[in-house]
Amino acid sequence: MKSIIIDMDEVMADTMGGMINLYKTKYDGEIKYDLMRGGSWIKGFPPEHQSMVRQWLFEPGFFRHLPVMKDSIAVINELNKKYKVFIVSAAIEFPNSLHDKLCWLNDHFPFLPWQQIVFCGSKSVVHGDYMIDDLVRNLETFNGHKYLYSGYHNAEITGYDRLNNWQEAAAIFL
Amino acid sequence: MKSIIIDMDEVMADTMGGMINLYKTKYDGEIKYDLMRGGSWIKGFPPEHQSMVRQWLFEPGFFRHLPVMKDSIAVINELNKKYKVFIVSAAIEFPNSLHDKLCWLNDHFPFLPWQQIVFCGSKSVVHGDYMIDDLVRNLETFNGHKYLYSGYHNAEITGYDRLNNWQEAAAIFL
Numbered sequence: 001m002k003s004i005i006i007d008m009d010e011v012m013a014d015t016m017g018g019m020i021n022l023y024k025t026k027y028d029g030e031i032k033y034d035l036m037r038g039g040s041w042i043k044g045f046p047p048e049h050q051s052m053v054r055q056w057l058f059e060p061g062f063f064r065h066l067p068v069m070k071d072s073i074a075v076i077n078e079l080n081k082k083y084k085v086f087i088v089s090a091a092i093e094f095p096n097s098l099h100d101k102l103c104w105l106n107d108h109f110p111f112l113p114w115q116q117i118v119f120c121g122s123k124s125v126v127h128g129d130y131m132i133d134d135l136v137r138n139l140e141t142f143n144g145h146k147y148l149y150s151g152y153h154n155a156e157i158t159g160y161d162r163l164n165n166w167q168e169a170a171a172i173f174l
Numbered sequence: 175m176k177s178i179i180i181d182m183d184e185v186m187a188d189t190m191g192g193m194i195n196l197y198k199t200k201y202d203g204e205i206k207y208d209l210m211r212g213g214s215w216i217k218g219f220p221p222e223h224q225s226m227v228r229q230w231l232f233e234p235g236f237f238r239h240l241p242v243m244k245d246s247i248a249v250i251n252e253l254n255k256k257y258k259v260f261i262v263s264a265a266i267e268f269p270n271s272l273h274d275k276l277c278w279l280n281d282h283f284p285f286l287p288w289q290q291i292v293f294c295g296s297k298s299v300v301h302g303d304y305m306i307d308d309l310v311r312n313l314e315t316f317n318g319h320k321y322l323y324s325g326y327h328n329a330e331i332t333g334y335d336r337l338n339n340w341q342e343a344a345a346i347f348l
Contacts, residue, residue, distance in 0.1 A: 005299070021217075031348075086299045092288040098272040114266040115296040119291035125177070125260045127301035 003128035004173070005142070006076065008101060010134040011149045012070065016041045018066035019053060026046035038156035043140055057094055064100035066100050068108050071166035078174050087112060088126050090138065091119040103170075118139070132163060147172075175258050177302035178347070179316070181277060182263040184308040185189065185243065185323045186283070190215045192240035193227060206220035231268055238274035242282050245340035248294075251285055253348050261286060262300050264312065267295040306337060321346075 011014040020031055029046035036044040045053050056062050079085050086142075087105065091097045098119055105112060119123045120126065123133070124141035132149050135159055139146040147169075148160035163169050183189040194205055194257075203220035210218040220228050230236050244295075253259055261279065265271050272293055279286060292300065297307075298315035305316045306323050310331055313320040322334035337343050 003299070043257070084298075086296075088299070092276070092291045092293070095273065095276050095288075098276075098293070099269065102266070102269050102272075113295070114269075117264070117266045118292065118294040118299055119272070120292040120294075121287070122260075124258075125179070125292055125300055125302060156329060 002130065003084040003086060004079060005086050005088050005123075005126055005128045005131040005133075005144075005146075007131075007133040007135070007138065007149065008087060008091075008105075010041075011084075011132055012072045012076070012087070012153045013063070013064075013104065014067040014069055016151070016153075018062075019056065021067075022056065022062075023049070023053065026063075035153050036152035039153060041151070041153045044152070058096060060096040061100060063094070063097040064103060066104065069166065071170075072117055075166040075170045075174070078107060078170065080111060080116075082174065083130075084128075085112065086116050086118055086126075086128065088118040088123060090121060090123060092121045095143060114172075134168065136160070150161070175256070176304065177260060177308060177318075178253060178305075179257040179260050179262050179297075179300055179302045179305040179318075181305075181309075181312065181323065182265075182279075183237075183262060184215075184325045184327075185306055186246045186250070186261070187278065188241040188243055189237075189238070190325070193230065193280075194234070195241075196230065196236075197223070197227060206242070210326035210329075213327060215325070215327045218326070232270060233272040235274060236276060237268070237271040240278065241320040241342065245344075247282055249340040249344045249348070250283060252344065254290075256348065257304075258302075259286065260290050260292055260300075260302065261304075262292040262294060262297060264295060264297060266295045282344050306343065 029049055032044050054140055060106050072166055091101055123138040127143050129144045132147045133139050134149045134151050147163045150162050150164045176243050203223055206218050213258055216228055265275055297312040301317050303318045306321045307313050308323045308325050321337045324336050324338045
């Protein structure tokens with residue numbers, strides 16, 4: 001059985017969407033999606049709020065109730081029957097996210113047992129057959145086949161096979 | 175630079191020692207070290223307290239103030255200059271341990287940045303050049319050179335290179 005390493009933020013969880021939702025409950029600054037292209041999605045927030053928004057990532061609760069990426073639950077549930085699925089999130093940078101991320105996974109992906117969850121720093125320590133991730137820095141050290149999961153922040157990256165949504169993942173893997 | 179995957183419990187942290195200390199603050203049952211041989215160290219506690227002691231592993235705070243294994247700080251500090259060191263703990267089984275373990279590492283091993291820490295379920299997803307672990311189930315899927323770190327619970331295991339203490343690790347790796 002082959003293994004698939006799946007990232008959480010911007011792949012399973014709509015982290016940017018959750019941040020925009022939170023921001024709009026407090027401020028009415030304009031989100032500029034074109035400024036996210038080729039960099040961090042934080043660059044799409046008004047300059048005076050970018051450091052604050054980044055700080056929100058470190059606070060308890062932020063990762064607890066993020067929206068789920070469309071079709072990810074159904075497709076990962078099927079993948080889990082045909083592959084060794086590992087959810088690998090570079091979460092150690094955000095210590096308060098660990099508990100939130102576990103609860104979030106338990107809410108939405110209860111079919112994934114604890115054995116299949118990894119919270120790491122550098123993903124260079126992880127190996128497998130396939131990796132689905134939105135960040136080149138995570139893919140570039142991987143030993144298997146790499147898929148870049150598309151988002152505004154990686155729109156200008158070339159040289160990787162892409163997954164634009166979970167239906168495309170289903171078509172390839174199932 | 176070669177990589178070394180280092181386990182936490184029973185390798186860097188004296189988890190059994192911490193449990194015995196905690197137990198002795200509350201009960202005066204006898205700890206039978208010979209009953210730990212070839213199994214879980216929980217078997218060394220009186221039978222009527224074994225399920226309670228196992229439950230303590232799931233409670234917030236248990237992993238926060240464990241004793242540190244002798245010489246581990248000094249030796250890992252030196253290893254960290256010559257190798258890519260990754261601390262890999264199968265901590266996801268114990269959700270409340272995650273925050274405690276990060277704080278414990280920050281207390282005693284502040285020279286290890288977040289990039290080098292991994293909390294996982296199954297360690298089969300981790301690869302590298304060397305692994306130091308006290309559990310055969312973690313070593314058996316590893317692709318590199320394996321060292322069993324000795325403890326009462328693995329005293330009867332054969333077929334692995336052993337590290338009996340951190341001075342032996344220094345002699346081999348430094």
